[in-house]
Amino acid sequence: MIEFFAGLLALGFGFGLACWICGKALNKSNNLGDSHANSSAYNVDTTFTHSCNNMSKSEGLAFFDLYAYKYNISDAVDEKEEVRRMTDEERKKNRKAPTGAFVSRNTDGYTAVRDEEPDWVKRADRGQW
């Protein structure tokens, strides 16, 4: 009985491990460049405003109901319209203060500058959902 059980487990373990090794080797060999840029490449800044640990399932659902919120879709543009560059006038409307633009539009190339108080964020209608 023990021998049969040992054989069964050995087969499962042996082919399971072989499947893992061969799958990994195949992925490395034939799937080239299968990676996306990580968050650090795009100046991603994450801030957790609320966090709760070791909750039960019902507490988890309550957390979700309490803190889930969403932005209203901007009415500044028609969502079905093709994306285009803004005219200077539209840009002025969108961003009251012209300073602190996210990209400096100069002749030296591309320079990212983080806004301190971007106007479009101020106007983002954020509320409890």
Place this chain on the structure above:
Amino acid sequence: MATLCKNCSHALVFNPASQLLECSACGSMFRPEEVEAESKEYREDLKAEAAGEIYGDKEDKSLMDCYVYTCSECGGEIIVNGTEASTTCVYCGNPNVVFSRISRQKRPEFIMPFSVSKERAIELARNAVKKGVFVPREIKNFSVDCCRGIYLPYWIVKAKYADSVVIKGQVKSGKNSVTKYFGRSGTLDFDNLPIDASKALSDESSAKLEPYNLFNMKPFDEDYLAGFYSNVSDVTYSDVRSAALLRAQEFFNEEAINDVKNASAKEVISSCPSIKVDPDMVYAMLPAWFITFNYKGKHNTILVNGDSGKVVCGLPWKKVLFYCLLIGVGIAISVAAYFVFKATLPVFFSGRRSSSSSRSEGRIIAFLIAGIVALFSTGIRKVIKVIKSINLTQDKAMFNFMKKRQG
């Protein structure tokens, strides 16, 4: 229209190696920003016209849905699709830029010039392909069917994302582990996320080409397009918002999972993503090489990032070698494991028959079975990932995106 040499009036082509516009006839070289702006102005009134307007009834379905542009060098008719901004004349081989498509508001603000030359891109692809153990020999020595440098349109987006996620995870409680839930709510800001602005190219392919170093971008100049193909944006605000939301969600979930400590097998079970995108986006063109080869009657397209040289593709595999290796390794490990289990299992099972020892035996067996299932599922997931990648490489839409261009 092509930018012409000041010395001999031959069409200039941008050389990624020297980052200069070169004349193949007299050997003159110019910096793209040196070429006088006045010489480009008159070209804007030359437009690509719909084939239906030139050859007859607009409603005639027998005519292909394409546009006709006249080559500045030889006067030949160049066929372009609705989004192409630069191409090569099929008759004289001169580069042509459809100026009307990059004028005024449709004009990109920035361009990242190719820094990887055509020869270097092919070399990088060959070197990457050669390393694969499961790559068939025919693919290792593939002959290039077509290699095209294409500037892909991107919108560089600034957005604010908000989400509230519930993460399920296993936490140790004494000797057992229990399921617990973790909540994370917050915001994520990003300043410069490039979103592919071409409907013809799948978002998955373009995302794999990243990262692009956006600081290598330069103010847009049509002269960088000389000798390359390019497309203009054809996506809507809604498309960009959806793509940005998906990318931001990936980043947020990753951060939230990393923020939960002392738990294993963590996964997000519910979320409420929401995004606000700044409508003032930056329009840029980013470079990519598309290299195609034929294998067993199927077209395969290898992508190479025109700036970093990153190679992206999923290659067909030697199935016989893979399965032989799987069976061989499986049998070898099974035999070794059999002797180990045969020697160790009696030690566990022949001990005292108390309730606590039978509980621990049960736990060991459960642990072993769970481990076996995890090994199988991880291995199978890897194989599925490769198959998905191969499907993307052999995708007809991607092949057509590259191939259906003149020149």
